[in-house]
Amino acid sequence: MPRSATTVTIAATAAMLAAVVAWHPAEQLDPVRRAVGLGPDRPLPAPSVVRQGGTFAWAMTQPGSDEPVGWDPCEQVRYRINPAGEPPGGSELVRRALDRASAATGLEFTDEGETDDRPFPGGVKLFGRPDPVVIGWADAAEYPDLAGQVAGVGGAVAERGSSGRLRFVSGGIVLDVEAFTASAVAQQPRVMEGIVLHEVAHVVGLGHVSEPMELMYASNIGQVELGPGDREGLARLGSLPCR
Numbered sequence: 001m002p003r004s005a006t007t008v009t010i011a012a013t014a015a016m017l018a019a020v021v022a023w024h025p026a027e028q029l030d031p032v033r034r035a036v037g038l039g040p041d042r043p044l045p046a047p048s049v050v051r052q053g054g055t056f057a058w059a060m061t062q063p064g065s066d067e068p069v070g071w072d073p074c075e076q077v078r079y080r081i082n083p084a085g086e087p088p089g090g091s092e093l094v095r096r097a098l099d100r101a102s103a104a105t106g107l108e109f110t111d112e113g114e115t116d117d118r119p120f121p122g123g124v125k126l127f128g129r130p131d132p133v134v135i136g137w138a139d140a141a142e143y144p145d146l147a148g149q150v151a152g153v154g155g156a157v158a159e160r161g162s163s164g165r166l167r168f169v170s171g172g173i174v175l176d177v178e179a180f181t182a183s184a185v186a187q188q189p190r191v192m193e194g195i196v197l198h199e200v201a202h203v204v205g206l207g208h209v210s211e212p213m214e215l216m217y218a219s220n221i222g223q224v225e226l227g228p229g230d231r232e233g234l235a236r237l238g239s240l241p242c243r
């Protein structure tokens with residue numbers, strides 16, 4: 001993995017959870033809303049998609065197509081933070097990264113409060129309201145994917161909607177306590193925030209690219225800002241049609 005002389009050198013990786021095919025009970029409300037003339041509304045406006053020659057990749061595509069899987073922009077992306085193992089300022093890093101992802105996608109992230117739940121629970125509920133995205137800190141003993149230089153893992157869970165298209169309904173981010181130390185957060189706050197934003201972008205639907213100037217490069221070699229491809233990809237994901 002690339003090493004940088006001056007910054008924390010940690011890789012960030014994605015673990016996309018298996019797509020779960022299930023019906024969301026909220027779908028049943030759709031025909032009612034349409035019958036009374038209420039189309040789905042976005043809580044936030046769609047972002048402008050600006051083609052700037054960058055590189056982006058989708059974390060997951062619709063079956064038999066190269067169209068991306070993303071969240072329904074007419075629904076809020078609900079999340080909870082598990083503060084166990086959090087370094088000082090950790091939740092603030094997460095919230096700043098979510099604000100930046102919201103600005104880039106036009107998706108609304110809603111804090112549902114702290115939780116004791118761990119990210120990526122063993123099973124995924126097939127029926128009922130999907131679990132919120134859980135964001136927490138852990139070590140490689142609990143999450144073997146965090147072994148070595150991996151600083152974080154992020155991914156989402158997809159569900160098949162009434163249109164037949166997959167969309168993300170839940171997900172998780174786990175941040176490595178060995179990377180997110182108190183001193184790293186104090187001394188490299190922008191880099192650490194960039195790593196969180198990289199993981200949030202996985203949850204939103206971006207995959208890795210081989211262009212080191214993009215934040216979605218698999219290793220963080222000091223990037224703190226979204227690159228042109230990251231921005232275009234996030235804007236496209238945030239511009240998908242509502243169900």
Ligand SMILES: [Zn+2]
Binds near residue numbers: 012013198
């Ligand atoms: Zn990654």
